[in-house]
Amino acid sequence: MALIFYSKDDLDRFELWSQALKQELPDLEIRPWDAPGDLDEIEYALLWKPPSGILKKFARLKAIFSMGAGVDALLSDPELPKDVPVCRMVDESLTQGMIEYSVLHVLRHHREQPFLDELKRAGTWDAFASPLASERRVGVMGLGVIGGAVAEALANLGFRVSGWSRGPRNISGVQCYHGPNSLPHFLEDVEILVCLLPLTEETESILNSELFSQMPKKSCLINAGRGGQQVEEDILDALESGQLAYVTLDVFQEEPLPPDHAFWKHPRVTITPHNAAVTAAQSATKMVAENIRRLASGKTPLNEVNLKAGY
Numbered sequence: 001m002a003l004i005f006y007s008k009d010d011l012d013r014f015e016l017w018s019q020a021l022k023q024e025l026p027d028l029e030i031r032p033w034d035a036p037g038d039l040d041e042i043e044y045a046l047l048w049k050p051p052s053g054i055l056k057k058f059a060r061l062k063a064i065f066s067m068g069a070g071v072d073a074l075l076s077d078p079e080l081p082k083d084v085p086v087c088r089m090v091d092e093s094l095t096q097g098m099i100e101y102s103v104l105h106v107l108r109h110h111r112e113q114p115f116l117d118e119l120k121r122a123g124t125w126d127a128f129a130s131p132l133a134s135e136r137r138v139g140v141m142g143l144g145v146i147g148g149a150v151a152e153a154l155a156n157l158g159f160r161v162s163g164w165s166r167g168p169r170n171i172s173g174v175q176c177y178h179g180p181n182s183l184p185h186f187l188e189d190v191e192i193l194v195c196l197l198p199l200t201e202e203t204e205s206i207l208n209s210e211l212f213s214q215m216p217k218k219s220c221l222i223n224a225g226r227g228g229q230q231v232e233e234d235i236l237d238a239l240e241s242g243q244l245a246y247v248t249l250d251v252f253q254e255e256p257l258p259p260d261h262a263f264w265k266h267p268r269v270t271i272t273p274h275n276a277a278v279t280a281a282q283s284a285t286k287m288v289a290e291n292i293r294r295l296a297s298g299k300t301p302l303n304e305v306n307l308k309a310g311y
Contacts, residue, residue: 001027001028001029001041001043001044001292002028002029002030002031002037002041002042002043002044003021003028003029003030003031003042003043003044003045003046003292004031004033004036004042004044004045004046004058005017005018005030005031005032005033005046005047006033006045006046006047006048006050006054007047007048007049007067008048008049009048009049011275011278012048012067012279012281013281014030014032016281016282017030017046017281017285018030019281020281020282020284020285021285021288021289023285024285024286024288024289025289025292025293028289028292029041039057039058039059040059040060041060042058042060042061043060043061043062043063044061044062044063044064044065044288044292045058045061045063045064045065046065046067046288047064047065047066047067047074048066048067048068048073049073050073050074050077052076052077052078052079053077053078053079055077055079055080055081056079056080056081058081061081061084062084062085062295063084063085063086063087063291063292063295063301064080064081064084064085064086064087065087065089065288065291066086066087066088066089067089067279067284068088068089068094068279069088069089069090069094069146069198069277070088070198070199070226071086071088071198071305071310071311072198072199072200072226072228072310074086075305075307075310085295085300085301085304085305086304086305086307087291087301087302087303087304087305088303088305088311089279089284089287089303090145090287090302090303091279091280091283091284091287092283093277093278093279093280093283093284094146094277094278094279094284095145095146095149095277096277097276097277097278098146098149098150098196098224098276098277099149099150099153101224101250101272101276101277102140102150102153102154102194102196102222102224102276103150103153103154103157105222105248105270106138106154106159106192106194106222107157108248108270109192109220109222109245109246109248110130110131110133110136110138110159110192111130112128112130114246114268114270115246118267132158133157133158133159134158134159134160135160136159136160136191136192137159137160137161137162137189137190137191137192138154138159138160138161138162138190138191138192138193138194139161139162139163139164139186139187139190139192139193139194140154140161140162140163140164140174140194140196141163141164141165141193141194141195141196141197141206141225142163142164142165142195142196142197142198142225143163143164143165143169143171143174143176144165144196144198144311146196146277147163147165147196147197148163148169148171150194150196151163151171151174152171152172152173152174154194155171155172155173155174156173160175161173161174161175162174162175162176162177162186162190163175163176163177163186164176164177164178164182164183164186165177165178166178166179166202166309167179180202183211183214184214187211187214187215188214188215188216189216190215190216190219191215191216191219191220192219192220192222193215193219193220193221193222194222194224195207195221195222195223195224195225195229195230196224196225197225197226197229198225198226198310198311199225199226199228199229199310200309200310200311201310203225203226203229204228204229205228205229205230205231206229207221207223207229207230207231207234207235208230208231208234209231209234209237209238212234212235212238212243212244213243215243217242217243218242218243218244218245219243219244219245220244220245220246220247220248221235221244221246221247221248221249222247222248222249223247223248223249223250223251224250224251224276224277225251226251227251227252227253227254227255228253229251230249230251230252230253232252232253232261232263235247235249236262236263236266239266239268239269244268245268246268246269246270247268247269247270248269248270248272249263249269249270249271249272250272250273250274250275250276251274252274255274256273257271257273287302287303290302291303
């Protein structure tokens, strides 16, 4: 029983993941991508953003595990092995990391910290009163495991929180909307928008000028979902017109963000290098190990991706 490991991300060290998996499954052989050994012995693949076509050579795959919550890189592979379950990562480290990131930047925009930073750079003292959280509407797009936890955490801080998702949800303290017809109603009073959607055909380029125009003037955007969801020229245009006051972006259409991109020097854009939530090997491998045990006993794996829905 062998598992092949692939990631080009510097944060995903093979040694850490291999050691953590061995603690859970001592009999499992974990092989790095550049030393796969006998391909017929590979039954599992643990990957992050693999190039298209690289999995087709493993004829005996029983499951494909994503190292992150996003699976769009896997599902966009036209040669993805058929009839092999794909499992997204659901892990407490990812959820907690995204809660912390979202709360941090919602509070930054709520208390207008970017504007205060501008005043400091200008050497200007300009005191003003900030509204309370109960006076601020925050909207969360995407109410799955992570998005639902983020919405609940923001509601617990006293914000007026609404959420929008593909299907119906019921979250304490959160006004939930679902489906494309309800999107305008969701957006109409959202002052700070947090996008945590998966990337699918329906959500690609959803953060565009049409969507921004349905939000109140001088709203703020936080995107920690996927770069393919944002139309970056429309974000710049919305900042120029004042429709958006500030934005915080953790994801981009091209990563790493090119050094000549306008976002780098824009005074009202905060950039983070796709590190809002990073999978921790020590905790994440527990789910991988549990799924391998389930498959070995003939059970359905946890967090299996619906290939038609895209998540």
